[in-house]
Amino acid sequence: MGWESHLTAASADIDLIDILWRQDIDLGAGREIFDYSHRQKESEVDKELKDGGECGDSWPDEGTEALARNLLVDGETGESFPAQFPASDVSSITEAVPTESESSVIQNSLLSPLLTETESPFDLEQQWQDLMSIMEMQAMEVNTATNEILYSTTSGDSLSTNYSLAPSTPINQNVSLHQASLGSCAQDFSLFSPEIESLPVASGSTLLQLAPNNSTSLNSTFGSTNLTGIFFPPQLNSTANETAGPELPDPLGGLLDEAMLDEISLMDLAIEEGFNPVQASQLEEEFDSDSGLSLDSSHSPASLSSSEGSSSASSSASSSASSSFSEEGAVGYSSDSENLDLEETEGAVGYQPEYTKFCRMSYQDPSQLSYLPFLEHVGHNHTYNMAPGALDTSDPQLPGSLKKGSREKQADFLDKQMSRDEHRARAMKIPFTNDKIINLPVEEFNELLSKYQLSEAQLSLIRDIRRRGKNKMAAQNCRKRKLDTILNLERDVEDLQRDKSKLLREKVEFLKSLRQMKQKVQSLYQEVFGRLRDENGQPYSPTQYALQYAGDGSVILIPRTLADQQARRQERKQKDRRK
DNA sequence: GTGCCTTGTCATCTG
DNA sequence: CGCAGATGACAAGGC
Numbered sequence: 001m002g003w004e005s006h007l008t009a010a011s012a013d014i015d016l017i018d019i020l021w022r023q024d025i026d027l028g029a030g031r032e033i034f035d036y037s038h039r040q041k042e043s044e045v046d047k048e049l050k051d052g053g054e055c056g057d058s059w060p061d062e063g064t065e066a067l068a069r070n071l072l073v074d075g076e077t078g079e080s081f082p083a084q085f086p087a088s089d090v091s092s093i094t095e096a097v098p099t100e101s102e103s104s105v106i107q108n109s110l111l112s113p114l115l116t117e118t119e120s121p122f123d124l125e126q127q128w129q130d131l132m133s134i135m136e137m138q139a140m141e142v143n144t145a146t147n148e149i150l151y152s153t154t155s156g157d158s159l160s161t162n163y164s165l166a167p168s169t170p171i172n173q174n175v176s177l178h179q180a181s182l183g184s185c186a187q188d189f190s191l192f193s194p195e196i197e198s199l200p201v202a203s204g205s206t207l208l209q210l211a212p213n214n215s216t217s218l219n220s221t222f223g224s225t226n227l228t229g230i231f232f233p234p235q236l237n238s239t240a241n242e243t244a245g246p247e248l249p250d251p252l253g254g255l256l257d258e259a260m261l262d263e264i265s266l267m268d269l270a271i272e273e274g275f276n277p278v279q280a281s282q283l284e285e286e287f288d289s290d291s292g293l294s295l296d297s298s299h300s301p302a303s304l305s306s307s308e309g310s311s312s313a314s315s316s317a318s319s320s321a322s323s324s325f326s327e328e329g330a331v332g333y334s335s336d337s338e339n340l341d342l343e344e345t346e347g348a349v350g351y352q353p354e355y356t357k358f359c360r361m362s363y364q365d366p367s368q369l370s371y372l373p374f375l376e377h378v379g380h381n382h383t384y385n386m387a388p389g390a391l392d393t394s395d396p397q398l399p400g401s402l403k404k405g406s407r408e409k410q411a412d413f414l415d416k417q418m419s420r421d422e423h424r425a426r427a428m429k430i431p432f433t434n435d436k437i438i439n440l441p442v443e444e445f446n447e448l449l450s451k452y453q454l455s456e457a458q459l460s461l462i463r464d465i466r467r468r469g470k471n472k473m474a475a476q477n478c479r480k481r482k483l484d485t486i487l488n489l490e491r492d493v494e495d496l497q498r499d500k501s502k503l504l505r506e507k508v509e510f511l512k513s514l515r516q517m518k519q520k521v522q523s524l525y526q527e528v529f530g531r532l533r534d535e536n537g538q539p540y541s542p543t544q545y546a547l548q549y550a551g552d553g554s555v556i557l558i559p560r561t562l563a564d565q566q567a568r569r570q571e572r573k574q575k576d577r578r579k
Numbered sequence: 580g581t582g583c584c585t586t587g588t589c590a591t592c593t594g
Numbered sequence: 595c596g597c598a599g600a601t602g603a604c605a606a607g608g609c
Contacts, residue, residue, distance in 0.1 A: 419587085442597085472587060474599055479586090482601090 252305075270525030300327050421465045428461050532557060 418426075422434050430437070431452055440448060445466070449459065529547055532540050546563035550556050 468588065470598070471589080471600095475587070475601080477599090478601055 420470055424461055425465060428458050430458060430462060430465075434465055434469060437465045438473075528555065 118211060292558070304468070425434055425437070432448060436448060437445070449462065454462070529542065531540065532545075532547075534540060540557065542560075543555050544560050546560050548556050548558050548563055
């Protein structure tokens with residue numbers, strides 16, 4: 001029989017993975033049951049989730065309420081369920097499942113020990129925010145299945161789906177619905193109360209064929225077995241009835257343990273600290289568009305400077321300008337040097353000093369881009385390679401049809417684009433480009449200097465230009481690196497949050513599977529115990545006997561007192577292990 | 580006029 | 595020790 005294998009497997013040292021693996025195989029009431037609800041609510045879920053995903057920054061407040069009305073769909077099982085379960089919904093669902101409602105007392109009482117474990121009080125709204133954050137993180141996942149939707153961590157919600165849409169599922173899967181959403185449903189916690197003995201179990205269940213009077217005392221029975229520690233935390237079993245009542249229902253039921261809640265809270269904190277999916281997507285867009293900011297050689301300052309340097313500056317600046325030049329002009333260069341005679345330089349092809357601005361993210365005036373084609377011409381003029389005095393102030397590359405006014409404009413613009421050092425170099429009649437000054441290797445640079453008869457002032461300026469130019473590029477690179485570092489860190493944070501969200505969802509799924517497994521084992525126990533007969537053909541009393549899983553995989557019937565003793569021993573072991 | 584951003588520059592540190 | 599690069603800090607200019 002199938003139940004034998006279940007019991008046998010569960011009797012040994014069962015770890016979580018083993019349970020889950022078997023659950024995937026054995027759970028008959030799985031996907032097909034949940035799919036119904038999924039199909040039913042699919043469109044609504046999509047819509048709601050879309051809305052939820054667009055909550056953006058406002059989710060902590062508005063998202064909570066919105067989510068409360070959401071239907072959540074389990075990505076693994078396809079199970080869908082209302083994220084929150086108003087009393088009216090409960091009643092309607094209950095009515096829709098008459099067999100369930102008939103036997104609700106039994107069902108609830110059977111299940112409660114499983115679903116009340118490791119509960120801890122926490123803020124309901126905070127939970128919803130946590131769940132919302134998980135969902136939003138899900139939306140960030142580009143490569144994951146888009147339809148995978150977070151399983152709600154509220155056991156009551158999840159079970160409500162079973163309750164309403166899977167009438168034939170084992171009854172105990174549906175019980176905590178009431179526990180979670182209806183605090184007054186005390187029967188949820190009366191699994192092993194005597195009054196249930198005479199009540200029939202759900203007839204539609206494919207698993208439960210329990211004979212009457214045989215469904216009691218299962219709690220302690222399980223507690224006496226090796227399965228106790230896995231499926232039925234003893235402390236909860238013993239207090240199941242006490243925890244029922246009008247207290248605030250725990251929407252997460254036994255599904256979320258404290259550690260998990262901690263994780264969710266931490267993640268929630270992380271998200272609150274500035275990362276929501278909207279921002280993340282924006283960030284991704286920035287990553288794409290920020291290529292211009294990267295150290296891509298095509299955009300690097302060096303390469304830009306090269307094109308800048310390839311442009312030529314006219315050395316025909318007025319001599320009067322040079323006389324007004326302030327030598328260590330980093331701060332105090334004369335304004336005269338900036339008021340060079342444009343009429344003399346307008347024809348010069350040369351300068352495109354701040355050419356890099358056009359290639360950066362923040363060039364100041366897009367209208368100035370109209371000069372770019374012209375600048376390209378300028379950029380290929382290598383007049384600085386010519387010997388001193390051979391420079392031509394004319395502009396052979398300028399279209400002859402250009403009117404003088406436009407040329408003045410261009411010259412004015414170019415002049416404005418000249419850096420201070422370029423102005424100074426021109427004023428001092430430096431016979432080569434600033435680009436060369438800056439970018440030539442030391443040897444070539446010295447060689448270049450030796451080719452010319454330069455005054456001390458010129459040499460000093462050239463050294464300053466080289467130093468400042470180098471530092472300018474270094475500063476640009478430094479800033480880019482800094483920006484890249486920040487972006488990479490942000491991306492790392494995003495990735496880590498995504499990973500964490502994924503792990504959290506997996507944990508929720510595992511817990512859910514574990515809960516279902518517990519329910520199934522419980523059902524099997526009831527079935528087995530109910531079929532047992534003594535030598536007179538009478539069923540065993542659950543108050544006097546209990547089933548226990550032996551180490552060799554067999555199932556034995558033992559007196560209840562003995563089972564209770566073993567259960568207590570097991571409990572102590574568990575506590576010691578936790579310490 | 581003011582605040583923010585970008586860029587250039589200087590001073591300093593580091594390899 | 596000198597040099598080149600890196601970087602923090604500051605100022606100027608533009609928006």
